[in-house]
Amino acid sequence: MRGSKAFSYPYILWLLLFTVVPLFIVIYFAFTNDAGEFTFDNFSYMSLYAVVFWRSFRLAIISTVICLILGYPLAYIMSRLKKKHQTIAMILIMLPMWMNFLLRTYAWLTILENNGLLNNFLSWLHLPEIAIINTPAAVGLGMVYNYLPFMILPIYTSLTKTDQSLIEAAKDMGCSERQVFTKVIFPLSIPGVLSGIIMVFVPAVSTFVISKILGGGANMLVGDLIEMQFLGGAYNANMGAAISLVMMVIIMIFIWLTGKIDKNGDGEGSVLL
């Protein structure tokens, strides 16, 4: 198989040009000022944005937890359906994802805004209207809506891979239905859960579109902050690069920690580990 190595060269070239080189550019920018001199200033000033970091992480964590609470039972129920029904359920979950991300998020804007569908509906029922748009709750809702499939799919995959004979073995060993779940099914689905967590948390913590559309200006997240440094009013590419770098390190630590939890599993069912 000597020649087959050559097939990887195009990808390696791609990787060098569009991943490794840009990474070094980001690092270079992060450690220099606009005059191109070496400095740590970008990092020391970052404490100004601690509130934004905190808000981003808090929202991403809450959204991830909600996705897990909603997604796990759904994935579990799906995995126990008949094969034909599983396919239908899968299509229903995937369907919204085939629609444009921006479109979906703007749709939520028209639902949640003060004169939106939700409040029209509430007033039609003679219920008090709620002011949810431009709050963290709206942003969280947008995150859960957009990222929920990324939680369901890996969990579903690891659940369907669980061998039926293991469930029978557990019953044989004296497990009640509940114990079969807690002692066998759930532990075996942990790799799927972890990869679901990563696949929801990572995009959630770095999103900027959702917070921009549903959070107004009041709920700036790290993603918005970075965008602002490059395109927005702040215009400080060095600062933007430094924030990006910090985010990257934090996410890497997060993924590494998640991998640690999965020490028993062999990484099967997980996408990123």
Place this chain on the structure above:
Amino acid sequence: MKKNELIRLSGVVKKFDDEIVLKSLDLSVADGEFVTLLGPSGCGKTTTLRLIGGFEKPDEGDIFFGSQRINDVPPNKRNINTVFQKYALFPHLNVEQNIAFGLNIRKVDRKETKRRVAEMLELVNLRGFEKRSVTSLSGGQQQRVAIARAVIQQPKVLLLDEPLGALDLKLRKEMQVELKKLHETLDMTFIYVTHDQEEALTMSDTVVVMNQGEILQQGTPIDIYNEPANAFVADFIGQSNIIPGIMRQDRVIEFLGTVYDCVDTGFARNEPVDIVIRPEDLLLIDRDDRSVQPADRLLKGRVQTCLFKGVHYEMLIETEGFTFMANSTVACEVGSEKYLDIDPDNIHIMKKSSIETVTELEHRRELDPSEPEEEEEAER
């Protein structure tokens, strides 16, 4: 009903969708017995085991454990444990945790659990493997863990579903001996499922031969081998020559135009029957050799092939109308003429069975290569 009957299946019918897998099955298993359900794939043996284990419910009929009807008792409430075909070890637990699984569910205290796990590891020869991941073990080792995990529960009945199927021949032979020993040590009832006739004959107290959802014969290995109830059993249990014949009168049988003495009685005069002659029971003699009956009254045949098989030679002897398989420690020259001498004791006469004739069986084997392999038989 047997003495000390422990498990009884009575009129059990099982259907999957509209396909009938078990047709009114009656089976009785005595306490402490080693029973083997033997049959080709799809004969219903595994379904029978799963019914006893509680993984399937009968559509009709009853299953008794002692005097208790257990049709609706879930597997976790039965004093029965299973060694699964593919072991079904929990991949997220190590060897020790797998074996201790059942005790932990029953909240047996830790010291007791530790002691019994150690005892089990000793029993299955896996001392020192406590912390090993089960996925890193070989097939034979995984099998031992699966056995230990079931046996530690101290069930009254241990169900084994083709547990040696995935092992290579040498390991399988070793495990057969070990399982037999284990059965003697443990004083447990073993119900064992296999399609390997040799395995069934080696290990069991009782062999139950099944085909197409029915029990064809139940008896000791020696009975089953020596006195097969019909052509199917004879064919399934080892190689044999199965020939149609006519019972002329008590102790006289005619086949292929030749009359032989036999020991069977109780058939109607001129009743058509099936005859089984084991290859090792055919004596190939020359005309002037001494024989049970005068040589000119014996079948004459020509040696077609003579293959060396280690302990014996396997020969095909062509006679007019049938090609016999004969095993002998003495080789015969290919092409030579021999007379077939058969001790009356070794001519087994069976009622014609409506279940499936040999020809049909061979035909089915040609269609379905997954059937138990006895290629030599099919060549006949």
